[in-house]
Amino acid sequence: MGEKLRITRAAELRTLGVFRDFIDAACKPRGIDAPTCYDLKLAMDEACTNVITHGYAGMNPGSLMLDLEFDPQQVVMTITDFGHPFEPYEPPAPDPSAALEDRPTGGFGLFFIYRTMDHVDYQTTEEGNRLTLTKHFKKVPA
Amino acid sequence: MAPDPEELSVSQLIGDYALPISIHGINGLPDDAKRRIYRTLIPSSLLTRVGISPITWKGPDGNRPVVLVAEPDKGLVNLSIKDSADATDVFFCVELADNAFNGIDLNLLLLNDPTSPRFRTDYDDASKPTYFGTVRRNLAEEERAMGAGLAPGQIRASLSASKLFFQQLDTFLSFLSHHAVSLEPLTYASAWVFERRGFAYMRGHQLMDDIHREFQPGGRLHAALDGSTPFRQPDQWRTVRGRAWAIQDGILSVLGTRWNDVRMVKQVGHHAGVNTFPDAAY
Numbered sequence: 275m276g277e278k279l280r281i282t283r284a285a286e287l288r289t290l291g292v293f294r295d296f297i298d299a300a301c302k303p304r305g306i307d308a309p310t311c312y313d314l315k316l317a318m319d320e321a322c323t324n325v326i327t328h329g330y331a332g333m334n335p336g337s338l339m340l341d342l343e344f345d346p347q348q349v350v351m352t353i354t355d356f357g358h359p360f361e362p363y364e365p366p367a368p369d370p371s372a373a374l375e376d377r378p379t380g381g382f383g384l385f386f387i388y389r390t391m392d393h394v395d396y397q398t399t400e401e402g403n404r405l406t407l408t409k410h411f412k413k414v415p416a
Numbered sequence: 417m418a419p420d421p422e423e424l425s426v427s428q429l430i431g432d433y434a435l436p437i438s439i440h441g442i443n444g445l446p447d448d449a450k451r452r453i454y455r456t457l458i459p460s461s462l463l464t465r466v467g468i469s470p471i472t473w474k475g476p477d478g479n480r481p482v483v484l485v486a487e488p489d490k491g492l493v494n495l496s497i498k499d500s501a502d503a504t505d506v507f508f509c510v511e512l513a514d515n516a517f518n519g520i521d522l523n524l525l526l527l528n529d530p531t532s533p534r535f536r537t538d539y540d541d542a543s544k545p546t547y548f549g550t551v552r553r554n555l556a557e558e559e560r561a562m563g564a565g566l567a568p569g570q571i572r573a574s575l576s577a578s579k580l581f582f583q584q585l586d587t588f589l590s591f592l593s594h595h596a597v598s599l600e601p602l603t604y605a606s607a608w609v610f611e612r613r614g615f616a617y618m619r620g621h622q623l624m625d626d627i628h629r630e631f632q633p634g635g636r637l638h639a640a641l642d643g644s645t646p647f648r649q650p651d652q653w654r655t656v657r658g659r660a661w662a663i664q665d666g667i668l669s670v671l672g673t674r675w676n677d678v679r680m681v682k683q684v685g686h687h688a689g690v691n692t693f694p695d696a697a698y
Contacts, residue, residue, distance in 0.1 A: 282689045284621035334623050334677055337616035337690060356618035356681055400519035401596045401683050402618075 276345040277304075285326050285335040285355060293318055293340050297351075300342050306349065310411035313390035314351055317407050320383035321353050329357030329403065339402075348392070353405045359398040437592045438514045440491035450486050456588050457495055458482070459580045462508055466499040466530070477501060492523075499530040507575065515598065520589065522599040527581065532573035535561040548602055549664060558664070559646045567605035567657050568664035582613045582682070589684045598681045605660035608693060610680050616688035620678030624692035630671060631659055640670045655697045 281296045283289040294315045301311040322338060330336060339354040388394060393408035442453050451473075460470040463482075468475050473482035479501045485494040491514030496506040511524040537557045538546055546552040548569040558568070566573060589597055598618060601607035607624065617624065630637040631653040640662075641650050647665035652658030668674050682688070 280689050282616055284617075284625050286622055286625075334619050335621060336618045336679070337621045337688065339616060339688060356616070356679075399595060400517060402681065 276343040276350070279342045279344075280339060282337050282339045285322075285330045285338040285357065287323075287326055289326075289338055290319055290322055293322065293338075296340065297342070300344075301349075304344055305413040306344075307412050310349070310409055314349065314407075314409060317387045317390050317409075318351065318353065320387050321405050321407070324360055324383065325353070325355045325357060325403075329355050329360045331358070333357070348408055348410045351407045351409070353407070354402045356402045359403050361396050361398075434593055436518060436594050438491060438518070439486075439493050439512055439520065440489070440514050442592075443486045443490055443493065444488050451484060453591075454484055454486060454493060454495060456591065457510055457512075457584060458497070458508065459577065459584050461580065462575070462577060463497070466497075466507075468497065475501065494524075496526075503530065505530070505534070505571065507572075510581070512597075520592075520594055520597050522585070522597050525578070525581065525599075527575040527577050528570070528572040529575050530572070533564060535564065535566065535571050537561050537566075537569075538571050550602070553664075555646075558661075562647065562657070562661050565657070568603045568660050569606070578609055578613060586682075586684050594684065596681050596683050598679060600679050603660050604663045604675065605656050605698075607678060607680065608656045608660075608696065608698075610682075611688075611690045611692065613682065614687035615680040615682045616690050618679040618681050620680075621690070621692070623673065623678060626671065627659065627663070627668070628693050636670050637662070637667055640667050656693060657698060659693075 279296075279300050281293065283292055297311060297315050297318060301314070318340065322340075325338060326335070336356045339352075341350075341352040341354070343350040343352075387407065390409070391407045392410050393406075395406040395408075397404050397406075442450060445453070455470070455473075458470070463470045463473075466475070468481060473480050475481045477500075481498045481501060481503075483494075483496050486492075492511065493513075494509070494511040496509040498505070499507050505528065506526060507528045507530040509524060509526040510522070513521050513523050515521045535557050537549060537554050540546055540552040540554045541556075544552055546554060549558065550569075561570065564573070585597065589595075599610070599615075601610055604624075604627065607620070627637065629635060632638060633653075637659075638653050641648050641652050643649055645665055647661045648667060649658075652662050663675050666674065
């Protein structure tokens with residue numbers, strides 16, 4: 275069983291910075307390489323922004339929980355919320371070569387999550403909406 | 417998905433142990449079976465400290481001061497206890513109900529110290545019920561209760577047994593294969609207690625953060641502690657109870673809101689780690 279860390283904050287945009295710092299502070303002492311740490315922050319940013327802007331839309335925002343579990347070869351990042359379910363299905367890849375006016379609004383966030391993470395799972399239960407993101411990594415030699 | 421309550425049977429109990437069982441399902445069982453199951457909701461030490469048997473629910477005088485209401489065809493259970501047959505108030509009461517999402521709600525939890533002084537905050541001057549001060553208020557009694565260290569909604573001092581109860585509730589929910597319980601905290605003080613017991617917010621986390629921020633010196637709630645009523649004294653921002661009484665008194669109107677629509681959830685076996693009032697004094 276890996277080492278587990280948790281932080282819980284209100285689902286609001288200022289929480290993103292707190293979560294980014296939390297991921298940084300968790301990764302560095304455990305020798306997680308910088309690109310992995312960056313990808314975790316990127317995926318967290320995109321997923322949590324969706325929850326904040328869509329999941330809790332129209333209500334006084336509840337909690338956002340960020341869990342990190344470190345195994346020898348991978349980190350499992352779980353984001354739990356209690357808002358409206360918002361399943362981050364894998365979108366078609368955006369076409370960056372298309373003219374700006376022809377591109378749909380948004381869509382890059384989920385694309386980034388699926389591109390940067392090795393496994394994505396989403397479940398809605400009585401415990402809340404739980405997005406589980408798994409990322410394999412290489413340890414930085416001490 | 418919860419099973420059809422009518423189908424709850426021994427064969428199901430020995431079948432898929434991961435399938436959640438509803439309160440409605442338990443209520444359809446024979447009385448003795450219900451009693452065996454719901455007995456696990458009451459911490460034994462709460463009963464034995466007033467001489468009630470945790471098994472038979474009989475008190476020292478042979479009466480049964482534990483009342484179980486678990487009607488068939490209803491997804492609600494209410495358990496209440498008096499410390500003696502002639503007591504007017506219950507000192508323990510818990511009410512659980514099935515919710516629309518196949519989960520379970522904690523509708524009510526009362527943990528009152530029966531030996532502590534009684535305050536008539538639950539009735540107004542005309543003897544109409546105040547419903548914990550949510551519908552009407554008995555200002556004189558509330559002021560006395562506040563002075564005695566009670567929080568809004570309380571008629572007596574707390575039994576200080578919420579930690580014990582929630583450990584018991586976790587076990588009960590595991591037995592039913594439920595993963596969480598949700599509730600609506602009556603007051604700011606009760607929300608703070610539930611945070612300490614491991615609850616997170618389905619709604620209202622941002623409100624709790626706003627309250628904490630605005631009670632700091634320079635904040636709008638801090639400024640509204642102007643001594644205009646007994647419940648808005650300048651030092652009240654420092655404590656959970658002080659804030660709770662000011663909120664009971666309607667101070668959130670300066671933020672354009674009120675204490676409403678806060679909902680919390682506890683995951684069985686997990687502590688959410690929420691703390692919206694760091695280094696709080698109760």
